[in-house]
Amino acid sequence: MAPEIRRSLVLHSRLRRDPHALLRGMLDRVPPGTRPDAPVAELEQRIADLLGKPAALFFPSGTMAQQTALRVHADRTGRRVFAAHPHTHLAQWEEQGHQAVHHLLHRPVGDHHELITRDDLARVTEPLAALLLELPQRDIGGLLPEWDDLVAQTSWARERGAATHMDGARLWESQPYYDRPLAEIAALFDTVYVSLYKGLEGVRGAVLAGDRETIDLAALWRTRLGGALRDAWPLAVAGLIGLDEVLPRMGEFLAHARAIAAAVNADGYARTRPAVPQTSIFHVLLPVPRQVASAASLRLFRETGIELPVHARATGDPDRSALELSVGVAALEFTPEEVAALLRRLR
Numbered sequence: 001m002a003p004e005i006r007r008s009l010v011l012h013s014r015l016r017r018d019p020h021a022l023l024r025g026m027l028d029r030v031p032p033g034t035r036p037d038a039p040v041a042e043l044e045q046r047i048a049d050l051l052g053k054p055a056a057l058f059f060p061s062g063t064m065a066q067q068t069a070l071r072v073h074a075d076r077t078g079r080r081v082f083a084a085h086p087h088t089h090l091a092q093w094e095e096q097g098h099q100a101v102h103h104l105l106h107r108p109v110g111d112h113h114e115l116i117t118r119d120d121l122a123r124v125t126e127p128l129a130a131l132l133l134e135l136p137q138r139d140i141g142g143l144l145p146e147w148d149d150l151v152a153q154t155s156w157a158r159e160r161g162a163a164t165h166m167d168g169a170r171l172w173e174s175q176p177y178y179d180r181p182l183a184e185i186a187a188l189f190d191t192v193y194v195s196l197y198k199g200l201e202g203v204r205g206a207v208l209a210g211d212r213e214t215i216d217l218a219a220l221w222r223t224r225l226g227g228a229l230r231d232a233w234p235l236a237v238a239g240l241i242g243l244d245e246v247l248p249r250m251g252e253f254l255a256h257a258r259a260i261a262a263a264v265n266a267d268g269y270a271r272t273r274p275a276v277p278q279t280s281i282f283h284v285l286l287p288v289p290r291q292v293a294s295a296a297s298l299r300l301f302r303e304t305g306i307e308l309p310v311h312a313r314a315t316g317d318p319d320r321s322a323l324e325l326s327v328g329v330a331a332l333e334f335t336p337e338e339v340a341a342l343l344r345r346l347r
């Protein structure tokens, strides 16, 4: 058994994923007589309304939702190529599912360490089924394109007959930066995937939103892929709790992320990327190799019961590593100075 976690700076800590506590919270949401299909229907409607889309569909995972969205766009346009950042989740974590299952090709655009720019897009000459933009771009420190860039890039795609798809795994966390209604951000995209378990801190699951025709086709693919779960209500209930209780706190999380980053940068041992976080997710650059940072994080946990992320990333500089911090409910328990002092111990 792993040691007991006393406090945690990890968004998906076991502390926040305690099945007993979760079930207690869910019981209040499921009064006697609740039909098994009701929570999913409510969730889909709530998210369609929030995003200003005519329809929305539950999926067991974002992986399935996004591959499906791209498949539908590709079939409609008769094109097989989608453009996305080199770090897109589809290229990094899905074992080339888009290619193996759907015969789609990923055209990487932009630099590995930077956001996609309009100039990067201008170099794409082949006709695209879709442009996929991830908000925020997680692997480079949760960076967001400025609003005008977002408008320019999505317009570029639409003018060329390509669909626009948002990897909105962390759209909820991106909204405070833009300070615009979710529906206004979503309007730039034909399809939007959102996650139920990242910022919303639910159990698992995803929702894909778009126009009625696209979502009907997505439902067909969801069945073909084995994702049409009849009893997805526990995941939907957890997602509804997230919408009610966690979504309204995204501004608070961003403010705390910024306070933590300011303390870390003032302390001077580590520094953050970006210097001022744009979302509640950001990177902490440590002056030690990643193996050293990971081992120190584990040691800190064993000695104190305080959990920090253990998977430090390589940065290209062998003497430096990056830790991703994601500020949610659990991280609010730590003062910014305390976080800076804990990170100083990663050496």
Ligand SMILES: Cc1ncc(COP(=O)(O)O)c(C=O)c1O
Pocket: 060, 061, 062, 063, 064, 089, 134, 138, 167, 169, 170, 195, 205, 206
């Ligand atoms: C940016 C991004 N997109 C898509 C996904 C896929 O979500 P899921 O884990 O529900 O398949 C993830 C999951 O980490 C993600 O971070």
